[in-house]
Amino acid sequence: MTTSLTATDRAHLARCVDLAREALEDGDEPFGSLLVGADGTELFADRNRVSGGDATQHPEFAIARWAAMHLSPQERARATVYTSGEHCPMCAAAHAWVGLGRIVYASSSAQLSSWLAQWGLPAGPVAPLPIQTIAPGIEVAGPDDELSAQVRALQARARGIDSAQSR
Numbered sequence: 001m002t003t004s005l006t007a008t009d010r011a012h013l014a015r016c017v018d019l020a021r022e023a024l025e026d027g028d029e030p031f032g033s034l035l036v037g038a039d040g041t042e043l044f045a046d047r048n049r050v051s052g053g054d055a056t057q058h059p060e061f062a063i064a065r066w067a068a069m070h071l072s073p074q075e076r077a078r079a080t081v082y083t084s085g086e087h088c089p090m091c092a093a094a095h096a097w098v099g100l101g102r103i104v105y106a107s108s109s110a111q112l113s114s115w116l117a118q119w120g121l122p123a124g125p126v127a128p129l130p131i132q133t134i135a136p137g138i139e140v141a142g143p144d145d146e147l148s149a150q151v152r153a154l155q156a157r158a159r160g161i162d163s164a165q166s167r
C-alpha cells in the first residue's frame with residue numbers, strides 16, 4: 001500500500017535531509033534516517049557512515065538493529081521510519097525482519113538510479129528494487145517533490161556534479 005505524505009511526515013523528512021547533509025559534510029554518503037514512535041516521538045536517528053570502509057553502514061540498517069534491541073514487537077509495528085532516500089534491498093529486508101511499520105522516504109531508489117544515469121555514472125552493486133518488492137507488507141509513502149530535489153542536490157554534490165547544470 002502506498003499512502004500520501006502529511007505535514008508531519010514532511011517535517012520528519014526535512015530532518016532526514018539535514019542528517020544526509022551532515023553525513024556528506026563528514027565525508028560519508030548523503031543519507032539520513034529517523035525512527036519515530038506511534039506517539040510521534042523521535043526514538044533514534046542516524047545517518048550514513050560508510051567512510052570507514054564498511055559499505056553496509058546505512059542508517060536504515062542501524063535503525064532496524066536499534067529497534068530489535070530496544071522496542072517490543074508491538075512498538076516496532078507501530079513505529080515509522082523516515083529516510084532521505086528509499087531503503088536499499090538490504091535495509092528493506094532488515095526493516096521487515098524486525099517487524100517495523102510504515103516507511104516514508106523523501107526520494108525513491110528509482111529517482112537515484114535516474115540521477116546517476118543522467119550524470120553518466122554507473123549504478124551501484126545492488127539492484128535498486130522498490131521496498132515493496134523486497135517487503136510487500138510494508139506501507140510506504142514518498143517521494144516528495146521538494147525534498148527529493150534537495151536530496152538530488154546533495155547526491156550531486158557527493159559526486160562532484162554541479163546539479164544546477166545537470167538538470
Ligand SMILES: [Zn+2]
Nearest residue numbers: 058088090091
Ligand atoms: Zn541500505
